[in-house]
Amino acid sequence: MNKINTVEQFDDAVNNGAFLILKHSTTCPISQAAYEEFEKFTEDHPEVNSYYLTVQDARPLSNHIAEKYDLKHESPQALLFTNSGVAWHASHWKITYETLANVLAENK
Template structure:
């Protein structure tokens, strides 16, 4: 799991990687903290996948850019699964769980 901070980093990722999972989270929100723990558990079992995150407080311009570019309302926490440069799945708040992330990855691989 790698942290990204800039629009340039993000654009390079979705251009160069077929599939990318990105979690946007808040450093101060308890709901976001719980979702991030679920994401960390998922990453432990799926380390070979392209797993990334951004902290909204540190990367607000990037978070806003993603929301605008893909026409998906910004939420925090928020998980977005990209395939071939497009969002193919997203979830927010309590819907970000180990099982929902696993299911999204399984559906992508079908």
Template sequence: MLKKIDTLEQFEELLKQEDKFFILKHSLTCPISHAAYQEYEKYAGSDQSIPTFYLAVQEARPLSNEVAEKFEIKHESPQALLIKNGEAVWNASHWKITNKSLSTASIDNL
């Protein structure tokens, strides 16, 4: 199940509470982002072992910027990151965000 986050405080809580999770930086106006979101939804619906979160870039710009700065990963949208023990261990953007790539990342980073 996908959960939306909007604030830096919510993100900091995630880092404290979850050992591992995915986060998707999603644009509300981009067709590529929409396709990535659909793939992310498929993954979230098929694999419940890793929590899945997302943020809408237009609604949570400070949070989106913080994610880019904290993990030193250039901002892109759409962009999926796998966070494990407070570090980004995998990321993908645009057409590379697929149900298969998310599944592979989750297996590779057990």
């Protein structure tokens, strides 16, 4: 799991195939729980390209994702990108290890 902070880093990820990204807030306990689920999942699945951003540090990037892909900004928010677009997204308590596993299995 790699941290990204800029639109350029994000655009590079979009151009390099499928990946998961988590929009994380460092001040929200729900986001911390989602971060831990996401982190554990990505540790167990190193073959999956995965990134996270901290909304407090990367607000322009967080806004860019919401605007470009016509999504309501939420944090925590997990997104699966395939074919340069959003194939799936979820927020808050819906971000679990099991959900991430199911989404990847459905989008192979």
